[in-house]
Amino acid sequence: MEAAGIELVLATSKHNVRYLLGDYSLFFAHFDAVGVDRFLPAVGYPRGDSGRAFAIASELETWQHEVSPPWTSTVVDGCQTSAETVREAGRLIDSLGLAAATTGVEKAFFPAAALDELQRAFPEARFVEASGLLEELRTIKRPDELELLRDASERIVESMVAAVEGARPGTTTSEIAERLRSEEVSRGLDFEYCLITAGSSLNRAPSQAPWLEGGILSLDSGGNLNGYIGDLCRMAVLGEPEPLHVQLLGEVQAIQDAARSAIRAGVRGAEIYEHALGERNNCRHGKHASFVAHGIGLVTHEAPRLTDKGPIRYPASHAERPLEPGMVLSVETDLKVPGVGFVKLEDTIAVTDDGYEAYGDGARDWITVDV
């Protein structure tokens, strides 16, 4: 905060409020709309003065906070809307003598109306972007965070195995996705999404498309445990895989394993890509392959950033910086082979001093389902 000249951080995103408090509203875990406004939680953290940090939530969190009190000395549980949150935050900022402070906010997670109101209330304050700073805090995971990511990953893979088990020729991808959702929830996960393909289709949305005998199936799903997201992809086949299918998954495994072999503390992030892309060149179907690796935690794509390519176009902050123990990576390789199908593995890898630990690392070969 000092380097950024920030005197107060006012966090309002779900992930950073959860990170700073260690907990989040159970009531507003999914939705946030209330009338024509929205619930807006907030955590205020004055630089170098955690004793005067504050938390703002709604009346509904009163009970949750009674059961499990937040660590901040000030907790205000009476703000159901962003208008109320901003009024209360203003009162607290004033009482801290920070009316003219440089205040770090998350501008993608601060409603326009609420930030306008705060700026009007404190015309001398300067509101600057603090999302990068907050993300940096989250880059290295604590042991309890690693535990949650491990558990989430394991439960997702178990759920995938269970979800395909009951399938029969003709079961639709919607039905399997729905079954997966139930399996994850019954294991205590908060289900997020399922991308799924069946047969030779490259369309990954759940649909009425049937899974047929001999057809391959990709299951890519995210689910969280206390906000910490597991995100993995596994492959199944209804019957036995054809030799070409075995070959393709073998190539995906080879690329994934090449990437993994590079991972340990001290290695530059870019080396992971160098290993993976080197192996891709050895693969018969390498021209169909996509590879991506990125940090994961409370957000599906977060620091460390190993590349500025791929779906999330951010600066590659860790391409030339060394990996550190406690970083967690999602490593993904897919082959989109026209006429054959979509073959993918996605693994969760925690960086350790002397290598890595893979979370939820089962079922990386073909999951075969008896016809």
Place this chain on the structure above:
Amino acid sequence: MEAAGIELVLATSKHNVRYLLGDYSLFFAHFDAVGVDRFLPAVGYPRGDSGRAFAIASELETWQHEVSPPWTSTVVDGCQTSAETVREAGRLIDSLGLAAATTGVEKAFFPAAALDELQRAFPEARFVEASGLLEELRTIKRPDELELLRDASERIVESMVAAVEGARPGTTTSEIAERLRSEEVSRGLDFEYCLITAGSSLNRAPSQAPWLEGGILSLDSGGNLNGYIGDLCRMAVLGEPEPLHVQLLGEVQAIQDAARSAIRAGVRGAEIYEHALGERNNCRHGKHASFVAHGIGLVTHEAPRLTDKGPIRYPASHAERPLEPGMVLSVETDLKVPGVGFVKLEDTIAVTDDGYEAYGDGARDWITVDV
């Protein structure tokens, strides 16, 4: 829109994007964070010109839109972040010749950074609040929306009955809440929350508190079906209810039934309160009673607004206006009796021409669980 002088609506909230398109991203159904930015869907609707409406989503929605194409003539599925959405929206606004238009936005659901960027791109445009206008559109539900609300309500009540069935003396409120979550999900619902009390406690957060023999239990839960929220509360007892418990739930039922008896098209919204509060005065424990009634649909508290009292403090737009067929109300009465416990019913009531229809109206008496 004409009355409000709005030439273009640019909706960005989950509920209004879903309302205008009839669908929402499966991938971003719960979370929206992506890196240090967020996914921001958008629907643009130029006044009187639905043929030029547009929808903006991320690359991940490409597959979903292939399976089920949106009705708008323009669909852009390449925006993973709010920065990209705003750039694309700007391009489309420009191409529609609306660079200087009065544009209605939802300022509580428009990230500050994104609205700043849009205002910079279009210095002559005027961005005004359109949340009220969009909410008004949603006030009267279509038959397909009513069907979803009916289904969601029924499945929640079924889930509640199933969730308490397996309980034994000592089962905790956390365990029951978790069981309810699974039961709702296995019925196709997207679980939102569970507020729960056991015994004489008035704390409604799931916790390690045990449900004991003879103890009462309140279960208040929301879950949605395609975004449409069912929100009901039912009462259970482990064993048989005591006479006082029977008396208390009887009073809650009497207040609820008084409110319901007022409901039909043409009646002023305030009459519902008048009936309920009149009955409360007849109740022995009336001084412990709270009553609230509000619209429900894609948002848990939405129009019609029958009062400006209660947890959501908005103007009571429908206190003096007549109810109309297709409005859906959530009607809630609770008794918080110190030393005895929390006794509540919450019902979902659709207004019809000649009265009302109650959705998920089972189990309004004590659900008894064998010890």
